Amino acid sequence: xxxLHADERGELFMIEVIHSGNAGQFxxxxxxxxxLRHEVFVGERGWTAFDVDGEHEKDQYDDDAAVxxxxxxxxxxxxxxxxxxxxxxxxxxxENFAQLVDGALIQRRDVFELTRFAMRKSExxxxxxxxxxxxxxxxxxxxxxxxxTSVINPLRIPILQGFGLEIEPLGLPAMIDGEATxxxxxxxxxxxxARVSKSVAIKDSVxxxxxxxxxxx
Amino acid sequence: MGSFKGKHFQTALSAIESIANAASMSAxxxxxxxxxxxxxxxxxxxxxSTGVNQPFEDRVLLKVWPKPWAEQYSASNFxxxxxxxxxxxxxxxxxxWSDIRLDEVSPISRTIMEIASVDYGLKFGLCAxxxxxxxxxxGLSLAGYEVENTEDAxxxxxxxxxxxxxxxxxxxxxxxxxxxxxxxxxxxxVSWVAAGKTAWDTSVILGISEDTVNKTVTAAMHxxxxxxxxxxVAEAITQGLIAF
Numbered sequence: 001x002x003x004l005h006a007d008e009r010g011e012l013f014m015i016e017v018i019h020s021g022n023a024g025q026f027x028x029x030x031x032x033x034x035x036l037r038h039e040v041f042v043g044e045r046g047w048t049a050f051d052v053d054g055e056h057e058k059d060q061y062d063d064d065a066a067v068x069x070x071x072x073x074x075x076x077x078x079x080x081x082x083x084x085x086x087x088x089x090x091x092x093x094x095e096n097f098a099q100l101v102d103g104a105l106i107q108r109r110d111v112f113e114l115t116r117f118a119m120r121k122s123e124x125x126x127x128x129x130x131x132x133x134x135x136x137x138x139x140x141x142x143x144x145x146x147x148x149t150s151v152i153n154p155l156r157i158p159i160l161q162g163f164g165l166e167i168e169p170l171g172l173p174a175m176i177d178g179e180a181t182x183x184x185x186x187x188x189x190x191x192x193x194a195r196v197s198k199s200v201a202i203k204d205s206v207x208x209x210x211x212x213x214x215x216x217x
Numbered sequence: 218m219g220s221f222k223g224k225h226f227q228t229a230l231s232a233i234e235s236i237a238n239a240a241s242m243s244a245x246x247x248x249x250x251x252x253x254x255x256x257x258x259x260x261x262x263x264x265x266s267t268g269v270n271q272p273f274e275d276r277v278l279l280k281v282w283p284k285p286w287a288e289q290y291s292a293s294n295f296x297x298x299x300x301x302x303x304x305x306x307x308x309x310x311x312x313x314w315s316d317i318r319l320d321e322v323s324p325i326s327r328t329i330m331e332i333a334s335v336d337y338g339l340k341f342g343l344c345a346x347x348x349x350x351x352x353x354x355x356g357l358s359l360a361g362y363e364v365e366n367t368e369d370a371x372x373x374x375x376x377x378x379x380x381x382x383x384x385x386x387x388x389x390x391x392x393x394x395x396x397x398x399x400x401x402x403x404x405x406x407v408s409w410v411a412a413g414k415t416a417w418d419t420s421v422i423l424g425i426s427e428d429t430v431n432k433t434v435t436a437a438m439h440x441x442x443x444x445x446x447x448x449x450v451a452e453a454i455t456q457g458l459i460a461f
Contacts, residue, residue: 158348
C-alpha cells in the first residue's frame, strides 16, 4: 500500500477530539456523531433502547466525562468515530457487561473504555477507518494511557490484530442477546503505534492539531 | 466479579501467553495441539489459506492425526469432498460437525462423515475458522471421541486459534523479511549485474576485488532463491529491492 500524505489525499479529513471543555465549539460535529450512531446502532443493528428521538442515539454515558474522537472533513461531514469514557467512573463494562470479565475489573486512571465505534456504511474500509484505528494508539500515547477496554465481537479480533493492534482478552467469548461478544483490553504502546501506522500506511499525525500545540492549548 | 479466573479462561490465557513467546511455527503448533488435547481432541489439523487451488499438504500449519485416519484421508482424497473445508472458508463463526446438515452436503461428503463416525469412531468434530480483514485466513479442525462440548471450551478454542494464527502470520512475515533482506552491498552489486556489467566492471566501479563481487552475487542469489544471475536480478526487481 502506498503512503499518502494529508495534502496528497486531497481532502483534509482529520480527527477531532471533542470533550466537555470544547463541546460548545464542536456542537454541530457532535450532533452529527449522534446521528451517525443512530444510523448505525438503531438503524442497522436494531438497538432501540437508546433511540432518543428517532434521529439521535445516546445513552447514560454520553455525559461530561465522555470524550469523542470524530473523523470529519472541512465541510463537517462525519465519516465515523468512537467514544472514550474513564474506567474509574461507573462505565458500560462495569455496569452492564461485568459478566464478560473473568477476574478483576479494570478501573484505572490510565485506562479508558472505548465504545460506540461507528463508521458510515460507505466508509468501512476507507482511509477514515484507518485513521480512527491509528487514533486509538496516538490518542492513548498523547494522554499517557496504557490501554482501552472494550466489548467487541470476537470475530473482530483477527481483523484488528491484522492491523497491528495488541489485544488482551478479559474473559471468554459469550452470547448476549444473540450477539457474540467478548471484553478485551487494547494495549497502547509506541510499538503498537508503529505497527498500526505501518499497516494502514499513514505516517502523519491523524489529529487536526499537532501534538505539541495540543499540549500547550 | 472477583479475581477468580474460570478454568477454561485460565487455559486460554496461558496458551495465548505461550503462543506470544513461541519463537517458531512448530512451537505455536505445539501449544495449539496441547490445548486441543486438553479438551479431548486427538485429531488436530490447522490449515492456512494460501490460494484455493493449493494442495492440502502445502497449507498445513499443524497436523496431528492418528496414522489410520491420515492414510485413509490421503488415499481416498477426502479433502476434495470434506464438508468441513468449504464451510470453514464461508463461515467466520465456530461450528461443530452437528451443525452440518446432512441434506445440504453431497453424497460423497455424507459418506466421508459416515466413515469418520463409524469406521474411526470420530463422534464429535469442531472447526474454528479465522477470518481476517481479507476474509478467510485459516481454520482449525478438531475431532475426537470423548470431548468437552461446552460453550466455554469452544470459546477457549476459538481464542487460542485466533492468537495462534496471528503468531503464525507474524513469524511467517519475519521469516520472509529475513530471507529477502539484502545488504546494501548486495543490492549495489545486483544493480550492476542488472545494468549488464561484468564482475570485473563492477569490481572497478565499486573499488572492491572481483572475488568479493562474485561472492556477494552468490550470497544475493542464495537469499533470493535464484539459480542464475538473471533470476536473481528478476527476483530483486520483483521484490522492489533494486530499482530498474
